[in-house]
Amino acid sequence: MSCPDRRTFLKRTAMASAAAAASALFPDLVLGEEIGRYLGGSADLVWKKTPCRFCGVGCGLLVGLENGRAVAVRGDPDSLVNRGLACVKGYLSVQALYGRDRLTRAMVRRDGRLVAVPIQEALDLVAAKLRETTEQYGNDSVAIYGSGQWTIPDGYVASKLFKGALGTNNVEANARLCMSSAVTGFMTSFGLDEPMGCYEDIDHADVFVLWGNNMAEMHPVLFSRMLEQRQKRPDVKIIDLATRTTRTSYAADRSLLFAPQADLAIANAICHEIVARNWVNGDFVQKHVSFFKGKTDIGYGLSDDATFVDEPEETTWEEYVRFLSAYTPERAAEISGLPAADIRWLASLYGDPARKVTSFWCMGLNQHTRGTWVNNLVYNIHLLLGKISSPGNSPFSLTGQPSACGTVREVGTATHALPHGTVTNQEDREFAAGIWGVPVESIDPKPTHHAISMFRALDRGDIRFMWIQVTNPMVTLPHLNRYRGAERGWARATETCLACHLAKPL
Ligand code: SF4
Known part of the structure; x- marks a missing residue:
C-alpha cells in the first residue's frame, strides 16, 4: 500500500473524524461504503458548492459527487460563515439521504394502519379530499401548515394553491411560533424587519451574552467561532444566561440560571443598573432613541378568544426611569432566582465602556409567551448604551431553521401574508394574483387563523x-x-393520514 501524501492524509483524517463522531452520536447509522471508498481514495469525486439546509446559520458545504451521486461532504473553506467548518448535522447531510429508515413511499392510513401506496394514488386522495371538504364545508375548512424547512419554491406552491386557487388564507408555518416574535421585536423597536448584527461581530466582541441560547449544540459553527476568539483573546467572556444547564453552560465562563419567563425582569433590572450607575450613552440616546410605552399585563392570554392590540403610547425618559425603578436587582432576583449580585455583575459587563458586547438569542427568547416584549427589552439594553450597529456591539436574534422567516416574507406563508405584501392590501393582492396567474377575486382580503x-x-x-x-x-x-x-x-373520521412523507433517493 502506497504512503498517502500530506494533503490526502489530512483529507482522510478529517473524513474519518467526522465519520467517527457521527457514528458515536448515531450508532444505528450506516455510514456506508461510499465513505469507506472515499477514505480508501478509490473514489473519483467532483466537488460542488451548496448551502447547508439543516439550520439557519447558513454554512457553505462542498458535496462530493461520484457518477452524479452525492457521497461525501465537507465545510466550504471559502464560505465567510463557516470558513471550512461544519457541524455534525452538516457532515451527516449526505448520509441522511441514504438512511435505512428514510420514507421513500407515500403512506395512507387504512383501517387504522398506515399502508404504502403509489405516490399518484396518495396525491389523488389528497386532491379528492381537498375538493370534497371545500365543496361540503367551504373554502376555510381546509388548511396547510408548513415550516421554516420549506424552501421558497415549496412555500410558493403552498401559498399559490391555498390562497390563489382554493381561496383560503389558512396557510401558516411553524415560523409563527418563533421568528414572529423576532420580527415583531424588530418592527416595534426599529420599524424595520431584519436582524441587527452580522457574524463578523463575533470577531470583535469582548463579551457574548447568550440569552436562553444553547449555541454549543444548536449553532455549533458560530459557537466554535466564539471559542476561537476566546482562545485568541483570553479576556473574551461567554456568559450563558439560561433556564437549564446545557453543553453551552459547560463551555461558558459563567452559567447563570434563572426561573422560566423571568428574563423580562432581568433585562429590566440590567437597564435599571445602567441608569443607576450612569452608564447610559446620553449622546446616542438623545440622537437615536425615543420612548414609548405599551401594555404591561395581558393576562394569561392563551384562551381561544384572547386578543389584544399593543398600541404604543409616547412617553418620556423620566417616565421610563420611573418604570425601571420597580426593577431593582433585588426585585428581579426575587422573581428570577438569579442572585442580585449576579444581575449587577452582568449589568457591569454590558455597562463597561471598554467592552464590546454581543447578545445572542434564538428560541429561548422567541418561543416565549412574551417573545416580542423580551426582544424589545434586550434591544433596550443595547440602545441605552449605544452598543448597537458597530463592530462587536450587537443585539443579535439568530434563526433556527433555514427559511424560518425568509419563505414567509418572500412568498407569503402566513395567514395575513402575500409575496412581499399582505392580503388586506388591494395592490398586494393584485401583485400576487399577477405572479400566480389567478383572478384577484380568488384571494380573500381577510386573514383567518x-x-x-x-x-x-x-x-x-x-x-x-x-x-x-x-x-x-x-x-x-x-x-x-x-x-x-x-x-x-380527524384521522379516524377520514381514514387518511395527515402528513405526506416523501423522499426521493438520488
Ligand atoms: S451549523 Fe447549521 S448550517 Fe452549519 S453545518 Fe451545522 S446544521 Fe449546517
Whole structure:
C-alpha cells in the first residue's frame, strides 16, 4: 500500500473524524461504503458548492459527487460563515439521504394502519379530499401548515394553491411560533424587519451574552467561532444566561440560571443598573432613541378568544426611569432566582465602556409567551448604551431553521401574508394574483387563523382538512394534548393520514 501524501492524509483524517463522531452520536447509522471508498481514495469525486439546509446559520458545504451521486461532504473553506467548518448535522447531510429508515413511499392510513401506496394514488386522495371538504364545508375548512424547512419554491406552491386557487388564507408555518416574535421585536423597536448584527461581530466582541441560547449544540459553527476568539483573546467572556444547564453552560465562563419567563425582569433590572450607575450613552440616546410605552399585563392570554392590540403610547425618559425603578436587582432576583449580585455583575459587563458586547438569542427568547416584549427589552439594553450597529456591539436574534422567516416574507406563508405584501392590501393582492396567474377575486382580503388558532379550529372541527408538511406539530406544539386529540379524531373520521412523507433517493 502506497504512503498517502500530506494533503490526502489530512483529507482522510478529517473524513474519518467526522465519520467517527457521527457514528458515536448515531450508532444505528450506516455510514456506508461510499465513505469507506472515499477514505480508501478509490473514489473519483467532483466537488460542488451548496448551502447547508439543516439550520439557519447558513454554512457553505462542498458535496462530493461520484457518477452524479452525492457521497461525501465537507465545510466550504471559502464560505465567510463557516470558513471550512461544519457541524455534525452538516457532515451527516449526505448520509441522511441514504438512511435505512428514510420514507421513500407515500403512506395512507387504512383501517387504522398506515399502508404504502403509489405516490399518484396518495396525491389523488389528497386532491379528492381537498375538493370534497371545500365543496361540503367551504373554502376555510381546509388548511396547510408548513415550516421554516420549506424552501421558497415549496412555500410558493403552498401559498399559490391555498390562497390563489382554493381561496383560503389558512396557510401558516411553524415560523409563527418563533421568528414572529423576532420580527415583531424588530418592527416595534426599529420599524424595520431584519436582524441587527452580522457574524463578523463575533470577531470583535469582548463579551457574548447568550440569552436562553444553547449555541454549543444548536449553532455549533458560530459557537466554535466564539471559542476561537476566546482562545485568541483570553479576556473574551461567554456568559450563558439560561433556564437549564446545557453543553453551552459547560463551555461558558459563567452559567447563570434563572426561573422560566423571568428574563423580562432581568433585562429590566440590567437597564435599571445602567441608569443607576450612569452608564447610559446620553449622546446616542438623545440622537437615536425615543420612548414609548405599551401594555404591561395581558393576562394569561392563551384562551381561544384572547386578543389584544399593543398600541404604543409616547412617553418620556423620566417616565421610563420611573418604570425601571420597580426593577431593582433585588426585585428581579426575587422573581428570577438569579442572585442580585449576579444581575449587577452582568449589568457591569454590558455597562463597561471598554467592552464590546454581543447578545445572542434564538428560541429561548422567541418561543416565549412574551417573545416580542423580551426582544424589545434586550434591544433596550443595547440602545441605552449605544452598543448597537458597530463592530462587536450587537443585539443579535439568530434563526433556527433555514427559511424560518425568509419563505414567509418572500412568498407569503402566513395567514395575513402575500409575496412581499399582505392580503388586506388591494395592490398586494393584485401583485400576487399577477405572479400566480389567478383572478384577484380568488384571494380573500381577510386573514383567518394564526398557527395556534388554526390548530384550535382543527380541534373544534371548523377546519376539517389540514395538510402538514416538513414539520411535526404533534410533538412540538404547546398545549399539545388538546391537538393530539383533534388529530386522532380527524384521522379516524377520514381514514387518511395527515402528513405526506416523501423522499426521493438520488
Ligand atoms: S451549523 Fe447549521 S448550517 Fe452549519 S453545518 Fe451545522 S446544521 Fe449546517
